[in-house]
Structure formats: C-alpha cells, structure tokens
Amino acid sequence: MLQMVKADEREESQGPLRQDADSSGPVPSTPPHLSHDPATNAKRTDPFQFGQRVLSETDDVFEYNAWDHVLPDSAHYEYCESQYAAQRATPVSDFDRARFNEHPEKWWDLFYKQKTSTFFKDRKWLVQEFPVLQEITRKEAGSKVVLEVGAGAGNTAFPILRLNENPELKIFAVDFSKKAVETMRSAEDYTDGNGIMAAEVWDAAGDSLPPGVEEGSVDVVIMIFIFSALNPKQWQRAVTNINRILKPKGEVLFRDYGRGDLAQVRFKAGRWMEDNFYVRGDGTRVYFFEKEELEEIWGGSFDVLDLDVDRRLIVNRQRRIKMYRCWIQGRFQKKSLEPLAE
Template sequence: MEEDPEVPAQALPIRQKQPRQQLTKGMEHLRSYVIIPDTPPPTPPTILAKEESGDAHSDTYGVPATYQPIRNPSSAPKNDNPEKRSNPFQFGTRYLEEDSDIFSHNAWDHVEVDASYADFIEQQTLFQRSNQVSDFDKSRFYDAPEKWWDKFYSNNAANFFKDRKWLVQEFPVLGEVVKEGYGPMTVLEVGAGAGNTAFPLLGMNSNAELRLHACDYSKKAIEVIRSQEAYTSQPGPIPVLQADVWDVASPTTLPPGLEAGSVDIVLMIFIFSALSPAQWQQAVANVFTLLKPGGEVLFRDYGRGDLAQVRFKKGRYLEENFYVRGDGTRVYFFEEGELRRIWEGEEQVGDSGQSGKVVGEEDEKRNGSVGFEIVDVAVDRRMLVNRQRKLKMYRCWMQGRFRKPLTGPKQADQEQKEKICDDSGQ
C-alpha cells in the first residue's frame, strides 16, 4: 500500500503493543480471590490483632493473609522433583510451607484453601443454584448431549486438548503394557475425544500384541482420530488402534470389535463427568461387562470445588454439582465418597428419582452383582501460579483405580461350597 504523500511519515501513529489481558470477562467475579496484588490491601483489624499477638501470618509475597492458601509447617518434607514419586497417587511432594516463595514454582501440591475462599465457594454455589438453567434449555442439554460434542470437535478439531504425557506417571501400568514382549493386552479408552490419550500410547507402543480401542459418542471426535496420519499409517495387517463411535451409557450395545469379558484395562479420563447422574448406572454396568475378571478402570476427573466449578455464573446450573458450559457440553464435579459409592455399586438416585443398585440384568446373571473393588481413590489438589500475571488458581481432580472382582459373589459362594464338600470327602 502506498503512503499518503500529504501525511508526513513521522506523523503516522505508532501502534503500541497491548498488554495481555489479565482476566477474561467470565472470570471478573473471581478477581479478589485469584489476583495476587502488588500492594496488599489494608489488613482487617481482627487479623491485625492476631498478627500482633503472633497468632496469624503477616502478608507475604503480595498475598493477603485473609486469602492465603493454608501453608504447611517448615518441617514438612521437601522434594522439588515430584516426578520421582514412587506412589502415583501421592500427586507430588512440592509442599507450600510457611517460608516458601509462592512464585518460586508454577504449581504447589496438596494445597487446601483458606476459610475465606471456602466461604466464597459456598456463596457461589448458592448463587448458581438460585440461577439455574431454564426447564426448556435443560431438555436441550439432556436429550442429545453428543450433538454438543460434535459441534465442539467441529470447531476445535484436534487443537484444543494437549496430548496427555502424564499418563504413565499417574498410571504406571500403561508404561508396562506397551513394552516389547508384554503379551496380549486389550485397552479401551472411553470418551477418547481427539485421541490425546490413544495417540501417546500408540507412539510409545512396542508390544505387537497390544490392541487399543478408542471410543467416543461424538461422531466428529472419531472422524478427527481417524483422519490423523498416525491412525491412517499404522503398519501391519492388524492395526493396533481402532476408533469407533460408542456411547458408554448405551443400554443395548457394546463397542465394535469387543465382547463381554474381553478388555484388560478401561481408561476413563475426564469422561465420566460428561454424563448425567441418571446415566452412571448403565455406564458402570457396561464397563463391568466389558472387563475381564481382575481387569481395571483407570479414572481421572473433576473434583468438587475445582476452579472450573467455582467460576460458573448464572444460567449454568443443571442440578447439584452438574453444569453446562457455554458451548453446550456438560460437566459434573465429584467427591471421594461419592465415587466410592458409584463404583462399589451402592444405592444411587438419578434424575428420575428412582434408586437402585448399579447393575445390569445380564451382568447379574453372569457375575452375581456389579460392584468394583476400590484399589485407590484420591483427591489431587493443586494451586497453580501464573507468575507473570500474578494469578493463583485452585484446582481439584479425582483419581481412581477400580478393579472387577476375580469372581462374583454367587460364584464365590458356590466355589466355597464345593471346597467344603471336597474337604469333607463328600
């Protein structure tokens, strides 16, 4: 483009680089809870009195005492390399201690929120509950949830989520089954999305007898997986990775290519939260049906009080701890005890108000009942710190391992009777 000859070059305005926005519009209501100010506000008289008496923390590193995360005593064990932990459910050992510089790391483990922030969560929940989604819109979000995920993946393709490189750290068994010579192993990922779990496993795999099945109820998500070069260029006559459309809450079908009792490991990474409470029973029953006796579910999802839950404003609340995002996709936030009850097969009450065990009729005939053994369930609490923008964000995730019993109760009873008869010589 030619310059205007009547306008001197030096008169042209110089466009200044705009600083990055500190908070989005949707997070403005959280400002006082996530911002670490350069100059802390005046300390309330009640806190000041405690500080003078030595009973409270003074303001340090720009974090007001009234909003500080709870810090551990300085004698707490230190380890600045949490990746070396031996127990994957330990979730790191980077403790925020009394003398820790909050800006020395981007994340701190096992961080509990202080009383003022906990009170804010409670007040925010009351606000959300009193400003629910309309009955008309609820029917839209409940009737065909897969269409909202189709739209999501149409808009974002494979660019929204990052590959889950932490999988082997959190679930070490995945690092074993991909090793050369491990032997026959069938892994099913439920809610595979764009393949951010399946493709990292495929890339690590040296086990010729590994079979990966990636399923999602979004047709568009499966199209995204099947369009990737890593999927289309799989060597050999039998592909390692197979991607198919399947709804884990389907009352009539199992995934293509899989039969009852044929799966060793089921991966459920941030997928159970997309189901409504009324779908949990059928989903758990389907997973139980697919697993071999002794097979396991590897589970990770959102925990109660996570920032993603707290930040919801009005018009997003569907039912208790269940929300709809702005793009129409849904998300639930779990507690530890709740997950234990769901996977152990205890009484449930869904949208319909009908209670009953998590059980499928065919499963009951085969195994006596549907109830998983809880190998591990743990809460992963972290505080993420953005040092440049001076933000702190409390995150909360749930992680679990649930095992299908080797024998069902009825089968175990029969085996015990046979053993007694053998021992008695009858």
C-alpha cells in the same frame, strides 16, 4: 474474596503440572526441595503422590507458579458456597435443560468440529500416573486389550500407540461424538497404526457394547475426564457397561473433576442444572465429584484400589492471584467371582 483470572469454561488438566523425572529408581532419602530438581529428589514410586512442591507457612506463595497438596482456607470455602448459592439462584432454563440433556453427542460434535485435534494436548503423563500402561505395552506383554472411553481426538490413545512395543496389543478408542471419531481416523498415527488401534462410535451409557468388543474381553479401561460429561442418571448404566466389558480383575484408570475446582466455582448465571452439574457455554456438560461419591458409585461392582484427591494451587505471580484446582484420580478393579467351595 478469592480472585480468579478469566479463562475458558473448559479447563482440563493436561496432567500433573510437575517437573518430575520418570518414576523409576529409589525414593530419595532427602526431603523434596522447592526447586523440584529432577536429578536429586523429584523421582517417585507412588503414582498417587501427586507432586512434591509443598507450601509451608514460611514460604512465599508467589515464589512459584504451582504448589501441591494445598488445602483451601476457610475464606475460600465460604466464597465457594456463596458462588454455589448464586449459581442455584439462576439455573439453566427448563427448555435448555431438556435440549442439553436429550442429545449430548450433538454438542460434542459441534465442539470437535470447531476444535478438531488442537484443543487438548497429548496426555503423555498417563504412563507415569498409571504404570499398568507401561506394562501392557512392553514387547513381551502378550495379548492385551485397552478400551478408552471418551477418546475425543485421540490424545490418550495416540501416545499409547506411539509408546507401544507389544505386537499383540489392541486399542479401542471410542467416543459418542461421530466428529471425534472422524478426527481420530483421519490422523496420520491412526493410518500408521497397523491395525492395533480402532476408533469407533459408542455411548458409554447406551444399551450395547462397543463395536468389535466382546463381553469380558478388555484388560484396561481408560476414563479421563469423561464420567463427568454424563448425566448423573446415566452413571449406573455406564458402570454396568464397563463391568461387562472388563475381564475379571481388569482395571479402570480414572481421572476427573473434584468439587470445588476452579472450573466449577467460576460458572456464571444460567449454567447450573443441578448440584455439581453444569452446562458449559458450548453446550457440553460437566459434573464435579466428591471422593466419597465416587467410592459409592464404583464400589458396588469394583474394588477401589486407589482413589485420592489431587489438589493444586496455581498462582499468577504477576497479578498475584491464587487459583485452586481439584481433581480426583483412581483405579478400580473388576471383582472376580470366586467359585463356591464344595
């Protein structure tokens, strides 16, 4: 049976747990070494390469804290299925299901009231995973509009703001939690943003566009661990809203939880709402996706440029415990309606 350490039910990846150097430069001709020496072989040009510490049959799994691309064995999958069965047998009550789904922004307000801006670390890794963010922040990039959905305390928007050299860049950081928006607006970086950044309240699955954002005006939409917070019934509306906001050929930068992630397997009784959909102890919701599921959800209105599973085995070397993490990362591009030939 898989052993797991006790941890907070919310465990977002703070980005790839790598010691890689920046992604510039040629791909090394020598195979990656387990030491991840950034001076010799840790550079990469493919943002979806997801690390280079590969576990072989001859390696000691407890030699390092993390391994990339590790597929769980059959025993782990059997354990997961037994966990899912136990979760389904003890679902959330009908009363709680209604109150957690009726006003989800209430629970995020409480979360940010308690955690403020200290819970999540800044996502400095995003520029490496999504090079388009480097391109649009260059000095000569011209007029560009970025919209982050589910911006929280600004842990994505503020690093982009600090990186920015483009005087024509506009960053809209939106969240349906009023408390989250208040947290962003009170930050020193926001005050010093010279009007480049605007934090606003917006429900991605609502009936209106974000304040100040016109239809077809956005170049890049960022959705990091936000789609999973929606009820599955809200997915299509959210995708439609994102499609309306983006320019033709505009991109969605996406990262979220994959099915079988440690955060899903460890849920206890009274948290299961439906398959792969749970409520955390703080009242916020989370869904765990299959890759094929996301292809179907986004593939109708968008071209799927990249979509892959980022698997990692995290090791507690002292206690000799193995923990499997699973995230899905993608890039979706709004389809351009070509004019009909005469």
